Amino acid sequence: MPESTQRTIAVIGDSRGVGAAIRSQLLLDGHRVIGVSRTGVSEVHSSYQSLIFDAVAHPCDLSNFAERLDGLVYCPGTIRLKPLKGLKREHFQEDFEVNAWGAVQSIQANLGLLQKAEKSSIVLFSTVAVQTGMPYHSSVAMAKGAIEGLTKSLAAEFAPNIRVNAIAPSMTATSLAEPFLSSDVKANAAAERHPLKIIGSASGVGSLACWLVSEEAAFVSGQIYGMDGGIGSLRT
Numbered sequence: 001m002p003e004s005t006q007r008t009i010a011v012i013g014d015s016r017g018v019g020a021a022i023r024s025q026l027l028l029d030g031h032r033v034i035g036v037s038r039t040g041v042s043e044v045h046s047s048y049q050s051l052i053f054d055a056v057a058h059p060c061d062l063s064n065f066a067e068r069l070d071g072l073v074y075c076p077g078t079i080r081l082k083p084l085k086g087l088k089r090e091h092f093q094e095d096f097e098v099n100a101w102g103a104v105q106s107i108q109a110n111l112g113l114l115q116k117a118e119k120s121s122i123v124l125f126s127t128v129a130v131q132t133g134m135p136y137h138s139s140v141a142m143a144k145g146a147i148e149g150l151t152k153s154l155a156a157e158f159a160p161n162i163r164v165n166a167i168a169p170s171m172t173a174t175s176l177a178e179p180f181l182s183s184d185v186k187a188n189a190a191a192e193r194h195p196l197k198i199i200g201s202a203s204g205v206g207s208l209a210c211w212l213v214s215e216e217a218a219f220v221s222g223q224i225y226g227m228d229g230g231i232g233s234l235r236t
Contacts (some may be wrong), residue, residue: 006047008032008066009213012055012106013075015039017174018125021206022073023048029210031070036060056102059109068116071213073123074103078143079176081136092139099125099143100150107154114162121213122158124151126168128228144168148224155222163221165212170228172200194229195236 009026013019014035026033032047040052053060078095103124114120126144129137155164171190181187191199226232
């Protein structure tokens with residue numbers, strides 16, 4: 001892709017899972033990627049820059065690394081499944097800070113860069129458990145519910161130049177979900193709970209994020225996309 005038309009996308013949390021899949025796909029499509037993670041990524045690519053930074057703890061201002069941002073994808077998340085009686089204040093705070101507050105900080109710190117692009121896009125992540133009540137999800141569902149409200153509010157506030165959308169996956173095979181998929185029995189049970197009888201893949205979810213951040217999705221904003229194997233809307 002010619003440098004003059006190359007788009008620059010920031011991927012917050014690109015060291016593993018869905019974030020890593022997004023990074024790989026964007027680079028394959030010819031875009032420039034600025035990856036931000038706490039551990040960094042060793043991948044060497046002429047269009048990739050890996051920054052070691054804790055975007056949850058501190059605002060991640062990328063103005064020293066880009067003149068503009070055509071897209072920002074915020075990937076960090078948690079999966080804390082506990083009954084309410086086992087949850088403490090700090091659990092709710094941690095889930096909110098990782099899932100919601102980190103996203104707010106990242107957007108605030110880079111809003112100027114997003115506004116410098118002719119058209120730009122933000123992609124956030126929710127969970128199927130927000131719209132579909134599931135036991136033991138109260139802390140993460142509350143935090144991700146904030147993401148859905150943020151998505152719609154910012155989509156209205158930033159229109160027409162910045163689009164904002166979110167993806168709400170169900171169980172996806174990533175390192176974050178490994179404790180719930182660590183054996184064939186667990187993985188099969190997780191798949192069986194979904195009408196499609198499979199669990200999600202990082203590459204599949206990542207492909208949707210790449211489409212949402214692309215110019216092909218120019219008519220899409222303020223949407224929450226369920227990518228959940230049918231569990232959020234189907235009964236079989």
